[in-house]
Amino acid sequence: MSSTSSSAGAGQAGTKNARPRPLSPHLSVYRFIPTMVASILHRATGAALYFGTLLIAWWLVAAAAGPGAFAWANGFLSSWFGLLILFGYTWVLMHHMLGGVRHFLWDIGLFDSKPVSTRLAYATFVGSAGLTVLIWLIALIAR
Numbered sequence: 001m002s003s004t005s006s007s008a009g010a011g012q013a014g015t016k017n018a019r020p021r022p023l024s025p026h027l028s029v030y031r032f033i034p035t036m037v038a039s040i041l042h043r044a045t046g047a048a049l050y051f052g053t054l055l056i057a058w059w060l061v062a063a064a065a066g067p068g069a070f071a072w073a074n075g076f077l078s079s080w081f082g083l084l085i086l087f088g089y090t091w092v093l094m095h096h097m098l099g100g101v102r103h104f105l106w107d108i109g110l111f112d113s114k115p116v117s118t119r120l121a122y123a124t125f126v127g128s129a130g131l132t133v134l135i136w137l138i139a140l141i142a143r
Contacts, residue, residue: 034121042099045092052089090135095128 030036055077062073076082102120106112111120 034118034125038099038102038121038124041095042103045096045099048089048092049096052085052092055085055089087132087136091128091132094131094135095124098124098127098131 059073059077062069077086102111102124105120106117111117
C-alpha cells in the first residue's frame with residue numbers, strides 16, 4: 001500500500017463519501033425549560049444592568065453639573081419613555097438579584113434537585129415581577 005492511498009483518511013472533507021456534520025444538533029435536542037430560561041435571563045439581565053447603570057450615572061452627573069443639565073436629564077427620565085426604561089431597569093435589577101440568590105443557594109448545595117430548581121426558577125420570575133411592582137407602588141405612593 002502506498003503512502004498516498006493510506007494518507008487519504010476520514011478527516012478529509014472533500015471526499016465523496018464523507019457525511020456532512022450537523023451544524024447545531026443541540027438546537028434540535030434541547031427544549032426550553034424554566035431553569036434554562038432563568039439562566040439565560042440571568043446572563044442577559046447582567047448585561048442590561050450595565051446600560052441601566054449608565055443612565056443612573058448620567059442622571060447623577062447631570063445633578064452635579066448644574067440645574068440646566070439636571071432639568072434635561074430629569075425631564076427625560078420622568079417622561080413616559082424614561083419611566084418605562086426605569087421600570088424595566090427595576091425588573092432587570094430584581095431578576096438578576098433573585099437569580100444570583102438562586103445560584104448562591106445552588107453553590108452551597110441547597111435546592112439543586114430538578115423539581116425544586118424548576119420551582120425556584122418560576123419563583124424567580126414571579127418574585128422579580130412582584131418586587132418590581134411593589135417597588136413602583138411604594139415609589140408612587142411616597143411621591
